[in-house]
Amino acid sequence: MTSPQAPATGTSPTILISGATGNIGTELTKHLAVRGVPFRAMVRNPDEKSAQGLRDLSGAELVAADFNDPASVGRALSGIERAFLLTHSSAQAEAQQLSFVEQARQAGVRHLIKQSQWAASAESPVRFLRYHAVVEQAIEDSGLAYTFLRPNLFMQGLLAFKQSIQAQGQLFAPIGEAKVSVVDVRDIAAAAAAALTEPGHANKTYNLTGPQALTHREMAAELSAALHRPVAFVDVGPAELLAFLRKTGMDTWMAEGLVEDYAHYHRGEAAEVALGVQEATGQPPRSFVTFAHDYAPVFNDDSPGH
Ligand SMILES: NC(=O)c1ccc[n+]([C@@H]2O[C@H](COP(=O)([O-])OP(=O)(O)OC[C@H]3O[C@@H](n4cnc5c(N)ncnc54)[C@H](OP(=O)(O)O)[C@@H]3O)[C@@H](O)[C@H]2O)c1
Structure with a gap:
């Protein structure tokens, strides 16, 4: 394991x-x-290219840990009071996250901030x-303080369609005219x-959405204007x-999950505008127009590997 970097402030995160x-x-x-808050960043491999950007951040200490290795997670959590829990979705995500919660409880963490999802429900299809x-x-059963972040579909998720936007000028999805x-x-x-x-954020659930609900047709039109194509x-x-995702x-679990996600959007179950961003941050959420403008260079970049 790579040694943790010394935090820039000298304060232990x-x-x-x-x-x-x-x-x-x-x-x-x-x-x-930017806030000058020291933090420990949990990464699978601190020597990977993906971790390099973190090294340059003020106050960052890198620690190697893998969700599939509870002992490494326990070490990463040593001395930690507040932890942000995020895994990508996979067939292992539930077990990985439950193990993290138990490790956090054992390590004496006081507050868990969990990346969840809009409309999380044990009965959901x-x-x-x-x-x-x-x-x-x-997490609620563990007795730890919690904050649940339940975002709707990410605007940045549309970057997955970058190639079809560049090659065919198309954004496709099984969603009809649902917003x-x-x-x-x-x-x-x-x-x-x-x-x-x-x-002030303990034991709160924030439903995070943008300022308006849009159809994919409306998003395509905004992208068209911002990308000049x-x-x-x-x-x-x-x-x-x-078929596209496969x-x-x-993998099948993830691809089928995304199809379920889109059926949920198609049913109009993700069209409500919520106030979570304003409540949590005191700032209004960014609009799709702002996103499209800011990410136009990324959508238009056709250099290899981008
Ligand atoms: N996409 C959406 O529209 C949407 C909407 C609502 C909620 N969500 C939720 O958002 C979450 C995904 O967020 P995201 O897009 O920021 O995720 P992401 O970009 O896929 O990042 C996943 C992170 O987990 C790390 N990781 C993967 N496997 C690991 C392991 N075994 N041990 C330690 N770290 C590991 C990855 O590190 P490496 O660099 O080592 O791979 C990476 O840093 C999911 O929970 C999803 O349900 C997504």
Whole structure:
């Protein structure tokens, strides 16, 4: 295991960020660095390229730990008071997160901030929403203070369609004209940073959405304007989405879960606009127009590997 880096401030961190190299973790760790809050970033391999950006952040200490290795998680949690729990969704996510909660309890962590999902429910037909609900319940049962972040579909999730936008000018999804109150990952990270560093967020659940619900046709039109290229929405069936995802190499559990997710969106169950971003951060959420403008260079970048 690589030795943890000395924190820039000289203060030993009492905050642990898991999933630190991911979409939310990358934004969250930047927030903490800007606020001058020392933190420990849990990464599978500190020598990986994905962890390099973290090394340059003020106040960052890297620790090697793997959700599948409880002892390493226990070491990462040593001396920690507040922890951010995020794994990517997978067939192992529920077990990984339940193990993390138990390790946190044993390590004396006081407050867990869990990345959950909009409409998490043990009765949901969507597998992601079921496992998030199971973990939320375990955290409540553990007696630790908690903050549950329940974001809707990420705006940045549309980057998965970058190639079809570039090659065919198409954004496709099995969603018809249903609206979704999509949210910017940067606002989720801001809510997590607030819960980790400020008082007043204990035992709260924040439903995180953008400021408006949009159809994918409306999102395609906004992307078209921001990218200065035609982007048309194409409504497809669930089988076509499944075939596309499997072709990208995604495993069956995850691909079928995303199809369930889209059926849930199609039923109009993710169209409500909630106030969670404003409540958690004191700031209004970013609009889709802002997202499209800020990420236009990323959508338009066709250099290899991007
Ligand atoms: N996408 C959406 O629209 C959406 C909407 C609502 C909620 N969510 C929820 O958001 C979460 C995903 O967030 P995200 O997009 O930020 O995730 P992500 O980008 O996929 O990041 C996953 C992180 O977990 C780390 N990781 C993976 N396996 C690990 C292991 N065995 N041990 C330690 N670390 C491990 C990864 O590290 P490496 O760098 O080592 O791989 C990475 O830092 C999921 O819980 C999902 O349900 C997503």
